[in-house]
Structure formats: structure tokens, C-alpha cells
Amino acid sequence: MIINHPLLGPRDSQEFTYLGDAALIDRPDWQAEDAVDQFHDYLYLRDNPAGIHRELWFHETGDRSWLVVTRDTTTHEITSVELARDVARARGRSK
Amino acid sequence: MSDLIPLTALGGTSPRVDTFQGLEISECPEWALASIAARSGRATDMASAAQAFLGVALPDVARTAEKAPFSVFWMGPEQWMIEAPHDSHEDLATQIKAALGDTASVTEQTDGWVRFDLTGERCHDVLERLCNADSRSMPPGSATRTQLEHLGCFLIRRPQDSHFSVLGPRSSAGSLHHALETAAKSAI
């Protein structure tokens, strides 16, 4: 596959390491009442869609950026690639 | 200065040079390296401090910049590697840290890497056997990280036309050199 890196342009997926669902960005609040339950769901309950999936890829032999890649798991068509850092900020993550 | 005698990455006291028809592969231990990464929100400050120190602006994504005795290449978002002659700049990281202050994190990288320079018109024929980087369409003065012999390496096209540098993990210098040599024999 070719991943169109937002900074570097098209790069072979061989250069990347796959992690999984981009929902891993949404790490729960450790001080919440039900933190253990929230962390449990965060870590173990994932969708596994046949179709559009937002997922995390690490440009391991590249610029070391984590990317959020939107990919159709049935066709491998990639419709969007974003820097995970930007996605994380947009989803309210800070420090 | 210390009386400890340094070795090159390939274990010699002098650098290794291999010559092929139209290509020379040379080990280049004579460069000091330091990486700089902008502190949060200080990218602009770092850029101007770096420009003042280097005499040239930090290059754009995937590009290099040169102003003797320095050359700089882009490594990643808000991160660059600076090269300078080892003889005169063995303490490169310290010098840069002094110049950039708290705008940047500076890390000595000199011996993290082995550098092999490829010069001659057959560069592309050898590189295409080694990595997926499209060396032919890389403009002079550009840099990319790529996988070469299973190793994460920097591939730099110097401003001179037929001159590439491969920077790979120093501990695997032997394997990297073997790959370069085998590919050169195979392709040339």
C-alpha cells in the first residue's frame, strides 16, 4: 500500500508500523469515578469494521510521525491521512 | 585532548574506500553530528537562532541546506540534523546548545551513525537495488529516511549532482557496507 504522508507525500506502507484503531487517542480520564471500566472499554472494546476504518500508523523508518490513516479495510482505499498529533489536539488532548 | 585512538565504524583507523566503474563508496568518519528539535512553541525562535549560528536558514521538509562548515538536513517535524567537520567541531552539540539555548533540545549524534558517500554517475543504479527511495527524482539538496538492508537510514542527495550520502546505524556498519558493496557489484 501507499500512504500519502501529509508532509512527505506518497510512502510505501513497508516503512510504517501498524498499531490499530485511532480510538486509542481517546484515552480516558484516570480520575473518573469509573476509570477502571472506562479504561477497560478503551483498551479491549474495538470496532472491527469491514469498510472505513481510522487507524494509527507509525512512520518507523521515516520521520517518526504517528499518522491517522482512514482506510477501507475491504478495498485498501485510503481516503485521508493526518498527523496524529493534529488529530489528538483536535480531540482535546493536551498534556 | 585525550590519547584514546578512535576507530571508524568499520573498525579501521582510516576510512574504507571502494571503487567501482563509475562509483566510489567511501566511509566518512570525519563528520560530527547533532540533532536539534524545537521546544514547544519555540520553532520560530529556534529557526532564527539556528540561522544566526549556521549562516543559513533551516531547510524545509525533506530538504538540506549548506553553508560551510555546516550542512543541515530535515529529519522530522521541527527536527533537523546538523553536520560539521569532526576535527573542528567535535563538540558540535555543545556549541549548538550554547547558540540555541532553551529554544531547542540538542543531542549529540556523531557516533550514532555511519556515513557512506556514494559518488559517480552510477549512484542511482546501485541505490535502486537497495531502497525504495526514488533517488533519480530526488532534487539535489534533499534528504529522506528510508529502509536499506532492513535498516532505517537517511539518504541525502548533496547539492553536487552525483553525490549521495547514506547514514545508517553505526553498529550495523558492516552489514550496511556489505549491502552497498554487493549491490554495486551486482548493478555495475
Added chain:
Amino acid sequence: MTQVNRLGGGQIDTGRTLSFRFDGKTFQGHPGDTLASALLANGVRLMGRSFKYHRPRGVLTAGSEEPNALVELRTGARQEPNTRATTAELFDGLQAASQNRFPSLKFDALAINDRFSNFLTAGFYYKTFMWPAAFWEKLYEPIIRKAAGLGSLSLQDDPDEYDKGFLHCDLLIIGAGPSGLAAALTAGRSGARVILADEDFAFGGRLNAETFSIGDADATDWVARTLAELQSMPNVRCMIRTTVIGAFDHGIYGAVERVSDHLPEPMPGKPRQILWRLYAKRTLLCAGAIERPIAFENNDRPGIMLAAAMRSYANRWAVTAAQKVAVFTNNDDGHRTAVDLIAKGVKVAAVIDPRPDAPRLADCELLAGAQVIDTQGRLGLKFIKVKLGDGSERTIECGALGVSGGWNPNVHMTCHQRGRPVWNADIAAFVPGKDGPAGLSVAGAAAGDFSTHSALRTGAAQAASALDGIGLSASPADMPEAEDAPVNLQPFWYVKHGKGRAWLDQQNDVTVKDVKLAHQENFRSVEHLKRYTTLGMATDQGKTSNMGGLAIMAELAGKSIPEVGTTIFRPPYTPVSMGVLGGRSRGMHFHPVRETPSHTWATEQGAVFVETGNWLRAQWFPKPGETHWRETVDREVRAVRSSVGVCDVTTLGKIDVQGTDAAPFLNRVYANAFAKLAVGKTRYGLMLREDGIAMDDGTTARLAEDHFVMTTTTANAVGVYRHLEFVRQCLCPDMDVQLISTTEAWAQYAVAGPNSRKLLQKIVDPEFDISNENFEFMACREITVCGGLRARLFRISFSGELAYEIAVPTRYGDALIRRLMSAGQEFDVVPYGTEALGVMRIEKGHAAGNELNGTTTALNLGMGRMVSKKKDSIGSTLSEREGLNQPDALALVGFKPKDNSAQVTSGGHLMSMGTPVDASHNQGYVTSACYSPILESSIGIGFLKDGSNRMGESLRLVSPLTDSEVEVEVVSAHFVDPEGDRLRV
């Protein structure tokens, strides 16, 4: 015997004669020949025996689709089974042998199978070897395995090298026939980056096999002229002997270039083959078409081949399979074979065409409305039996028969991403569907445009349109007039006459009857048909046979062919050698090696090395006279504990962590607290996974308020770095922290033992006070050594002794170990390896990879209280889960055998005394064990349920795997210096 069937002309160099051997007999051929064409030239039609029935077989085709003529090529280590004689280029000295026959090709004992063909039909194995089940492994399988398979392997190492490579282009053109060449001209002239690849050893495709004109020149002249122009363009790469084997995602294609297959052996330093990974913005498939046969009784005799193959042999290779031939065709194109062979002086007995209104195109007898119903000739064709239009039968003498049932566009590559071909009734064939790989278009015969005229034009037009799609402008190259015959064909798949066997798939010995049987037994879907009958399997993947099977199944099911569907093709297009997939990565170059800074020195000392990941580390340093590794390791341990030793620990991962938020960042990734670590101090850190399981550990030193150096275990360095970047970029994007790996930049040595300080004081520059008072346990500092060399010193200990780790820039690592050794002579300093390191850490009870094994928590490791509850760290929340905090949770403890001479075995499980040895009574397991020269006993550490409260208890350490059982006592994991006094002196 000279080349009795060699004709005039052709694209062979008759000025040179090559000598080769087949089944021990010497023959002659010429440069430009294939093994198949040279054998035919020498009158050899019989080239092999069929897979199942051991039927005599010759060539069916003249290309890579060949199902029959598979030979063992070369001898010795280069012996290669199942090589197609139709693609093997002849070279002087070539040696080949036929396969699947015993004792000889002409008399094959297993041909007896042919007599039992009534039993060996489709599904025979499934039906016969069902029961009793116990017979399968001992009886049936060995017999079947012995009888199965064709050629044999040399069982020697492949002496050749293989390479790989990467190429980029705007337009990849697959196939260099008329459409491919027209496309390449169009794209090349536009300045686009073009790769033109063809599997053949001559460009031109079908034009090499025909007698066409293009414009006013011979087609072969046009090919030569076109090629000369293409080769003069720096933006066009013409790749000959290069098979594109697969279409992968997003414009990535695989190709195998056979660099040296046509040579007796590769030139020095050159690879046998290269596996190319092609990155193409657009791809044009110009792979042509493959002729399909008609099935009739005994249609597999040597001498019966496809009509176009017969024509190829005559026109390109100046060869005929026999001096008298016939043609059986249902379409006009087949008649060309008769025309061309007559022109070459070969006698054509008749053209048999089942169409009653077949045109008379060749100057020979035409039997319109007739069919070939049977053949004769034990080892090669002698007669064909023809049923004429009026129902009468006639026997015709001929040594070869060209058969044409029409052409199938070569849609292979369009199916690699689940694309389905669609039926085109005009040519009675499947053509590429619209759902092929993105970026791939098709031109020429591969798209169903069979005439040369139209191939040239569609090639040029499709190239221009493909480039237009990526914003490059190109105008289709002007193409001269060329052959433009319409497709004139009456679909005709098999002759219904007779009860004998009519072969569909010659490679797998599948007959028309087998398809009927599959239908009768309800294996009617094409996928079931394939698997039940094996139709379309093996090296040719049914390129000449799938269509026939499908048509017969359609007829039996009373459906149209497109209703029955089609099996699709998968990569690779043709078989690929394992060697080329491995490329350069084999033997000692299977993966890159990482050498430590002391590697050369350690080699000089005679060190024994061990692979840890890619690293080569010294395992121990034997001294003359030491006869067993234990002797060496015991000595090294005693020397460290009594004086001083040095060990290369460069391999531990080092990550530079800087920034104003570096401390909060470490607080986040480590379970224990780091924020308050003083500058100039080092702390042990335990890193958890988010699920609360230990991920990694190591020491992290604070060099400045905003600067830490983290160490990771050797094995996890890459994974930990990736994890840290995940936390930094995805979880804490606004933290001011920057990371970079510096593992290789520093040569780091552990200097351990009571005399370690004294030794270091000899090399550390005097302005740095490293006395116990001013450089206490867990201190760190940037210093200089040996007269000004920058260095880092850490007072940390893995061995449990007074110890330091000292780091200098890697290039000085070799000099430093030599200096430490010479300066340490007065203390009898020893180098020690990973084995002694391991012994000492077990003696000290330090956890390592065996304990951080992906199932253990901080609590298990005895570090439960280290997990800070006052801060947010990865893994801390889920480490609180009830299941991980049971009262009887596993705890790290030590074990000593009751009998001092007995051995504690790593991996053994712990059982209480008197309980059964089974999983439900399992009390825990031993993770690490060694012989401790200090305690003079075997010892171990491991995990025991509620271990901390079971000190002194006796347990059985059982290892069912090694059938051993030892009684052990539970003790503290800290065998040596449990209070840690030695660390602080």
C-alpha cells in the same frame, strides 16, 4: 541426428551452433532457440510424462503458459525441476532431463496408471483414502507422496545470488508486443518515465511469431526500429526477461528479472534473478492473448500443439514439429498456421474446420464441417481420425497437429485484486472487467482487440489516456497500417464423438469426463470444479485449460458461460523461485548484524558470541585451559565479586528525553515517580503497558532539569521508543518534550566489583571526584576521561556489586576497553560476558526479560508499591483490576534445591508436596536459573502463588518436558547482599 526439422529463416543465429544434452543424448541448436524449439528441430516431440497417468507428452505451447514440457534443467546444485522447456533459453552445454518417468521417458513403468484411468478419476483420492483413518499417516500418504510430484530438487544449497530492487515510473507497460510498443513510443516521446517489461527474451510479442507487415516494412523490422528509438530515450527503461508477477495495492507491482537464467552460470558478482518492486502511477496491461485448445479424444499426443505455437516455432524459430502436419481450427486465425507452414515448405495434409462454411485460406485441402475425433501414435502423433461433414470418417497421416479454439485475452493481472472478467460474445472470450486494479488499463489483445492494427492504436491511445490521468500530456504516436483481420470464429470447445478421454488440462490430467463427473456429483460451482478435479492448478494455473472446463460445465448445467462464472487469477503470473523472494537476505546476511564497540577487541580475546536480537554480544571469554563454559563463567563471576570486571552494555537502548515537560512525560510513561528525581541522579523505572502488565524497565538519569537519558532493555529498545512517541504525539501533544534514540552514539561499559572505583579513578580525569561521598550510589555526571574525552558516568549496578557504567562516544569504545584492561591489570580485571551478567543478576534477584515476560504485573515482580497512585501513568489504572490483585497473586521469589547437587531448571513448574502434577495444582514456575559460584549451588528465581508468605516451604519443581523433578526450598530472590550494602561503599 542433425536438426531434421529445422526450416529456413527465423530469429535464430544459425551462424553459431550450440550443443546441449537432453536425457543424456547430445543435440545441436542455435542462439535464439528455446530448449523446446531446439528439441523439435532435432525431431524430439516426446518431452515428458504426465502427472497422473504418465502419458507421453510434448509441447502444447511456445510460451510461459506451457502445461506439459516441464523438465529438470541443469545438474548439480543448480538442478531446477519443473522448468518449462518453452521458455528455457538454449545455451551451450545446457543439460536437461525429462521428469516423472521410470526407468526412461520412452518406457515408463507407472504408465500402468493409464490403464486404470477409470479408477483414477476426479475425486479419486477423496473417495478412496477416506478410511480407516489410521491408515492415512502410515500408509496412504507416503505412497501418494512417492507417486506425486514431477521433478526433483538437488537437495544442495543454491550456489547463486539473488537481488532485489525498487523502480519508479509514471507508466508501467506490461508486455512489449504491438500494443506495448505503441504505448511505450507514445509515453516515451511525451517525456514520461516509462518501464516496458516483457517476460520473453525478445521484444515484439506475437509480431516475432507472425509474418505480418507494419506499414511497408516487415513487423520484425518495425519492432527493431521501435526498440532502437525506445532504447535511445533516457526516460524509458526496457526490461527484457522480466515477468511482472503481480498487481498489488496502490500501483505497486512485483516483477522478476531473469538476469542470468540464459547463461550456464551467472557472471561473477551478478545475480541469477532480481525481484523488482515497481511503483507505477499508471499501468497499461499489454499482455496479449493466449490461444485455447479444442478437446477431443487422445488430443494429448506429442506433436499435437496449439496452432499459434506451431506457427511460432516455424516463423520465429524456423522449426516444425514434423514434416507433414495438419490444422484443426474453429476460426480463421488458425488457418494462418497452414498458410505460414506451407510458405516454409512444410506439407500441410489438411485444415479441419468444424464450421460448414469455413473459408479456404490456405493452399491445401480444407475439410469444412469436419472434426478430429481421435489420434494414434504411442510416443508421438502418427495419424488423426477425422469425421467429415457427411458423417464419414477418414484417417490422415501427420506428425503434428495445430489446434485452435480461439483466443483468450490474458486477463490475469486484472484479477489480482478480485477483479472479475466479463464475457464478450463477439470473440467468445472473457475480457477484463472494469473492476481491475486502480490505475491499470488494458490495451491490445489483452483487451480483446486482436488485430495488429487495433493493438497498435489502442496501445497508443490508452498510453496517452493513462498519462492524461496523472496530468501528463501525450499524443498517441502515429501508427502505420497493419494487419486488421476481423475475429471470425464459431465457439467450439470439445468434440462430442467417442467414449475415450479428451484432455482439458494436460498438466493435471483432467479430462472432459472428469468435468462431467464433477457435475454429476454436484461440484458445479467453478471453485468446486477446480478443487474437485484439480483443473487449472499447478504451474500453468489453467492458462490454456480453464476456459474449456468452464464451457463444458456451462453446457452441462444448461447455462451460458458468463452465468457459470470464472475462476480468477492470483499472483504470481508464472512460478517464482524461492531464492529470488529471499534476495540478498540469506545465510549470515539474513538480517543485519549489530556489533558492539568492543567487538574487535572481544574477538581478539577469543570471546564466544551470542545473538541477542540483531546484536552480537560476548557471552563469555574463555581462557586457555578452560574446558567448559561453566568454568569460564564461574571464574568471571568470582572475579567481579572479588575485584573488578568489565562488560559491554552498549546494547541497552538509550533514549534522549529533553524539554521543559520531560519530567512530567517520564511520570506519564513510568509507573513510578520521576518528577522529583534530582539532577545528577539516576532512578530505576518500571514501564507498564496500558493493561497493567510490565512492558520494560531500566534506569533513567537526569543530566539537567530538562534533560534525561533513559535506558531500555536491549530487546525492547525499538518498541519502547515507538511507545514513547505514541504517548508524546497521540496522548500528550502539547507536552514540551523531544525524543531521540542515542543507543549507538555511546559505547557504554559496566565496570563492576569492589575495585571498580579504584579502576575508574585511574582513567577519569582528576578534576572529577568520584569518591563514595561525592559520587554516591545512583549518581550520574558528565565527565571527561583519559585526558579530556567527554564521557558520562553512572553509578548503577546490575550485578549487585559496587559498580558504574561509563559511556564515551562510540568511536573511542575500542580504545576505552583496551585502556580499562591495561589500567585494571593491577586489580586482575576481567572482561565478562552476558552469561556472567545473567548469573550475577539472578544471584541479586534482578528481574530481566524472563521475568518481564508479557504476563507479569508490578505486583508479581514485587514492585506493586512502586506504582504511584498519585499521578496518571500508563497502565496504573488497569493494574488495579481485581483479577490482577488476588491475595494469592504470583510473587517473585528465589529457589534453592534441597540437595545442593541437584539442578534448578528454568521453565519448570512448581507443585506443592504430595499433590498431583497437573495444571490445576500448579503453584508457579521458575523463570531464570543458573549455577551460582558464590553459593556453590544451582539457584533460580521465579513466580510463586503468594510467594512472599511461603519462605522456607518445600516444593516440587517438575519439568514434564525433561521428565525431571527436584525438591526446592522457597527463599528470597536476593541471594547475594540482600540489604544492598555492597552498592553503597
